[in-house]
Amino acid sequence: MPTIVEVDRLTRRFGSRRGVTDISFDIAAGEVFGFLGPNGAGKSTTIRLLLGLYRANSGRTTVFGLDPVADSVEIHRRIGYLPGELALYPRLTGQRHLDGVARICALTDYVYRDELVERFDVELDTPVHTLSKGNRQKIGLVQAFMHKPELLILDEPTSGLDPLLQDEFVRLVRETADDGRTVFLSSHELDEVQRLVDRLAIIKDGRIVVTDTIEHLRRQAPRTIELHFDHHVDRHRFDGLSGVRLIDHTRGRITLSVTAPIGPLLRLIAELEPIDMTARAADLDELFLEYYRKDRDPEVVDAE
Structure with a gap:
C-alpha cells in the first residue's frame, strides 16, 4: 500500500522547550493509525x-508525498480535520457551518452529508453557542467526514459524545477504512484506540516510545496469575525469574504479573504446591500505562 503520511526524525521546539523531539512514523493508505499519549x-x-500550521x-x-507548508492548500483540500478544541462561530447554526464547509470543499452532492447528520442526530437549526459540547462535537464530525476526504485527522474525536454515539463513530471509522481511505486518530483514551486502530504510536514527553500493531502489543502485555496456598510461601522465591513481577502478597495468596515465557514460572509453581491457580488474559491497558508512569520531563510541552 502507498504511504500517505511520512514523518522522519521530526523536531519542533518552542524556545528552550520542546514540543516533539526526533519522532518518526508512517501511515499507509487505508490504515487506521492511532496516536496515543497522555495530555500534553x-x-x-x-x-x-x-497540517503545516507549524514549521x-x-x-x-x-x-500525500507533499510538503505540509509549501503545499498546504493541496493537502488541506484532500483531508478532513477535527481539532481537539473545536472552534465554531457561536451565533451561526449547525446548518450554516455545514453549508460553509460544503462551499469550501466544492461539495455538490449532499446525500452523504445528510446521512451523517441523521446518523449522529445533529442539531442544525440552533445557534451553536446554545448547544452542549457533545452536540457541537457532532457538527465537527460531520464537517470532517462529509466530503469523503482521502485522509481524516481526528484529535480526540469522541470528546463529549455519549456511549451510543461513540459506537456509531467506531462504525463510521471502519466504513471509512473499508472504503480505502486513511484515518489518523489522536487520543488519550485507551479503549477508543484499541477498538479501532491497525497500528499505533505511543508518544510520551514529546518522544515516540513505541510503534507497533495492537496484536503484537497484546502478545507482549502482562498476564496476571494468582496463586492460593494453604501454607506459607516465601515471596522472594519469585525473585530472579525473568519477566515475573510480584503484584501482591497476602496470607495464602500471591499475585504475579508475567510478561515472559511461562515455562520457568510453572516449574517453580509446581514445586510450591499451590491449592489453586487462576490466570487472567493479557492486560493491554496495563502495558500502555507502563509507558506513562515515569515523571514527565518539565522541559517538554505540547503547545495546545
Whole structure:
C-alpha cells in the first residue's frame, strides 16, 4: 500500500522547550493509525506539523508525498480535520457551518452529508453557542467526514459524545477504512484506540516510545496469575525469574504479573504446591500505562 503520511526524525521546539523531539512514523493508505499519549505528550503539536500550521526545526514530513507548508492548500483540500478544541462561530447554526464547509470543499452532492447528520442526530437549526459540547462535537464530525476526504485527522474525536454515539463513530471509522481511505486518530483514551486502530504510536514527553500493531502489543502485555496456598510461601522465591513481577502478597495468596515465557514460572509453581491457580488474559491497558508512569520531563510541552 502507498504511504500517505511520512514523518522522519521530526523536531519542533518552542524556545528552550520542546514540543516533539526526533519522532518518526508512517501511515499507509487505508490504515487506521492511532496516536496515543497522555495530555500534553505532543499529540496536538504533531498534528499541527502535519497540517503545516507549524514549521519543524528539523526533520522531514510529507502528506500525500507533499510538503505540509509549501503545499498546504493541496493537502488541506484532500483531508478532513477535527481539532481537539473545536472552534465554531457561536451565533451561526449547525446548518450554516455545514453549508460553509460544503462551499469550501466544492461539495455538490449532499446525500452523504445528510446521512451523517441523521446518523449522529445533529442539531442544525440552533445557534451553536446554545448547544452542549457533545452536540457541537457532532457538527465537527460531520464537517470532517462529509466530503469523503482521502485522509481524516481526528484529535480526540469522541470528546463529549455519549456511549451510543461513540459506537456509531467506531462504525463510521471502519466504513471509512473499508472504503480505502486513511484515518489518523489522536487520543488519550485507551479503549477508543484499541477498538479501532491497525497500528499505533505511543508518544510520551514529546518522544515516540513505541510503534507497533495492537496484536503484537497484546502478545507482549502482562498476564496476571494468582496463586492460593494453604501454607506459607516465601515471596522472594519469585525473585530472579525473568519477566515475573510480584503484584501482591497476602496470607495464602500471591499475585504475579508475567510478561515472559511461562515455562520457568510453572516449574517453580509446581514445586510450591499451590491449592489453586487462576490466570487472567493479557492486560493491554496495563502495558500502555507502563509507558506513562515515569515523571514527565518539565522541559517538554505540547503547545495546545
